[in-house]
Amino acid sequence: MDKIFLGIDTSNYMTSICFIDENRKVIFENRQLLLVKDGEKGLKQSDALFQHVKNLPQLFKEAKGLTEYKLSAIAVSKAPRPVEGSYMPVFMAGLAVAESMAATFKLPLIYTTHQEGHISAGLYSSQNILQNDRFMAVHLSGGTSEILLIENNGTNFQIEKIGGTLDLHAGQLIDRIGVALGLPFPAGRFLEDIARRSSSDFNRIPSAIRGFSFHFSGAETEAKKRIQLGEAAEEIARSIEHVIAVSIEKVLRKAMESGHPKEILLVGGVAQNQYIRDYLIRRLEHPSIGGTLHFADKNYSGDNAYGVANIALNYYLTKGK
Template sequence: MKKVLLGIDTSNYRTSLCLAGEDGEIVAEAKRLLRVKPGKRGLQQSEAVFQHVMNLPELSDQLRLNDWEVAAVCASEKPRPVDDSYMPVFKVGEGLAKSLAVFLGVPCYLTSHQEGHIAAGEFTARKRPAADRFLAVHLSGGTSEILDCERVSTGYRIHKIGGSIDLHAGQLVDRIGVALGLPFPAGPELERLAQQAEGTFRVASVVDGLQFSFSGPEAALLRAAGQRTVLSAEIARATEQCLCNTLEKALRNAVEAGWSREILIVGGVAANQYIRKRLIKRLEHPAIGAELFFCDPAYSGDNAYGVAQLGWLQHKTRTLNC
């Protein structure tokens, strides 16, 4: 039987399980978006926890664990790799990981959701940053951060150097999308809607050094949506355009301040093709000289593949030290 490691991620948006081999091959995976009622902009933690508890037995059965040699289990235990980072949903996956490890008689490793996104980005990108130290940008419904990221034997050493001071990029997309009548999470539908736009409507971006704000743009976009004087497609494109301009300015400031020119962009918002193409065009211009790396769109959203890869790194480090 092939030796695999089980990765588990129970975020506020998706239940995810992944079996990955030592070579990085995904041998089996099962994931499910959490259900959000129409018109709502997210879930309370208690409801998300309940849905994870209900999803995990069925998703676990889909993996057919008896067909593989499970070497270890790894789960994301918290949102970010800092001491005060906590969210109840991740305790569901952590509890399952620890229980399975006991029953299977294998090690259990823990990591963070953010590190899982970065690992998924690195292991699915067409090309990885050449240097061990690079910039990572994490854009999702719960995080919009610019990170000084350094590879270490068990994962990453991360230091936040910038990001949003209020709303996150994914929150902006979802709030505008729901206001336009789109389902939550709104990212894919907003991107499709924006393709019909001519780009006649824009809102200002707010950037101060490496920090930025989305509350002002949100107010302008919601006002336009409420007044119905601007086509929905134009509002959707203006949302994308605001995100692009904000990130471009902040990352230009980072490069000019001496941070790495190699920039890995991960998280659900990074799946947007308009945003990808726009940032590549602007930031890889010779005048700036950055090099951008993107996760495979299929793994930009919440997933357990990066968690499994980090588990392998921890497992191999432990084996070497034994």
């Protein structure tokens, strides 16, 4: 029987499972966005954990086309990031299922993190293959906004944080302004939709950076002031996209000028935004800068278990055979 590999990820707002084969082809995947009440800006960890516990059995019940394969390894996100003290209760739901399955069927179980899953998803879904094992990565989401130096050794990643937010995460900025504009939470795709109606001479919000790090709290204050003054929603939405893009451009440019790799992978839900993508490509791939940008496929920019499944496969290919 052909072998398949399972990834499980239970993040703040998504329950995800994914089965892939030895060629990294998706055999079956399933996701469920966690429910947030209208007007709310997020979920308590206890509420999110409860939803994961309810979602996981249903996601597996809907699995199709797996009976002709042999499950050979499981990987699961056990924490947000691969650093000491990184912990969120939501990951206990996926961990319980993965450990139960591995113990019952005597399968290798690989512990990873949500951030490593995002990086892996970017590596294996990017339109172009990265040319180097050492590269920079930008992780932009509701819970993380970091500039990372990555060493890929084939089975896992050595990750060094070299910069990032000093206050709000990029996704938090988008969600807070989106909710203030009356958009549903999470607000990313809704804010992007209305921003498309903006004029090209929208009122820009100044960016604030320090070294390889940046601030978004000032942008939140300014955007909320503009909402109160009655500025058009599409203009405010575009100014939020723009201040995120400019901030990331400035810190990446500084990092490259300081000798960090010019090959860059961008992952996370905020990295789905097309305006931010186009702006960074235009500015950083300019011949005078010389950067090479890679983006996760939009289907795998947001929270997913595809990257986690690939970590299970990588372990099998190097240690599990």
